[in-house]
């Protein structure tokens with residue numbers, strides 16, 4: 001039987017009034033949880049995501065332990081790439097590594113299309129299991145964005161400065177836009193399949209797009225983001241945008257047909273509102289604060305809540321993912337604090 005869904009997160013995402021501020025944490029399912037670390041000793045990331053029962057369990061863990069208001073499907077932004085013909089390996093201590101990087105228009109033309117039912121049935125099965133039977137909170141589906149995915153595909157792995165990616169973009173605009181189009185088509189198909197399977201919100205991770213300045217974002221990225229969000233808008237689920245070190249692009253996101261602007265810890269929410277960000281804001285505690293004494297965590301959370309709650313349309317989150325060394329008790333306590341403090345403030 002389908003459980004009662006707590007829709008506070010979805011209401012806040014749509015900018016509606018809520019009784020308290022909803023919260024979830026990027027990378028809430030993962031390395032900071034002992035139960036997860038035990039599973040990870042036996043299975044790799046890809047092995048977990050290929051087993052729907054196990055993957056659903058990992059996805060549910062933080063919901064049960066921390067009482068967060070949304071679950072995020074446990075998988076990686078690399079998950080759909082093998083189906084396009086990209087050879088991805090996750091190297092421990094390094095991250096995603098690709099042994100057939102994109103170097104030319106011919107390489108872009110070789111990339112295939114994905115058919116989610118055939119290529120990644122395990123993702124859809126995990127979503128169905130979670131949303132039809134197990135979860136009492138909404139499930140967030142997600143995808144990497146074209147720039148961030150392209151950065152791995154062009155660099156062949158993680159990068160500090162994205163020089164190869166930028167060089168390709170400036171030198172081979174035809175190949176660049178062909179790549180953006182192929183990734184855009186994949187993302188639309190992939191995200192629609194996640195929504196059809198039961199995901200009730202979508203986050204697009206453009207984690208590394210902050211490397212671009214505003215002008216390059218407008219010329220090389222915004223058109224494909226506009227096409228992606230316009231296509232996804234038809235599905236009527238909240239759409240969240242996120243990037244690290246990308247505050248200078250928040251006003252660009254604010255123009256796109258999406259619902260929630262995700263902020264990292266660099267730009268205060270109050271300042272984002274003054275700049276003219278009128279959509280729902282999600283964020284933005286520095287994940288490093290979670291390593292500080294509780295008094296510091298509480299004081300910082302309060303300061304962020306006071307800014308976020310100044311208007312409807314606010315979701316508490318970190319500015320980036322939870323570090324492995326964070327004590328799960330801190331996340332549990334923080335969630336309780338956010339719920340309690342915000343519900344008292346909202347009653348005033």
Ligand SMILES: Cc1c2[nH]c(c1CCC(=O)O)Cc1[nH]c(c(CCC(=O)O)c1C)Cc1[nH]c(c(CCC(=O)O)c1C)Cc1[nH]c(c(C)c1CCC(=O)O)C2
Pocket residue numbers: 025026027028029030031045072073074075076077078090093094095096148205207321
């Ligand atoms: C950098 C990186 C990637 N992919 C990977 C890395 C190295 C990660 C590491 O060892 O810390 C590989 C990876 N990704 C993930 C794992 C599982 C182990 C773990 O929990 O860290 C592993 C080994 C989970 C994940 N990876 C991701 C999720 C989903 C998002 C979430 O849970 O919030 C999970 C569970 C998403 C992801 N994955 C990636 C990006 C840029 C993003 C977007 C979010 C971000 O900017 O951090 C690329």
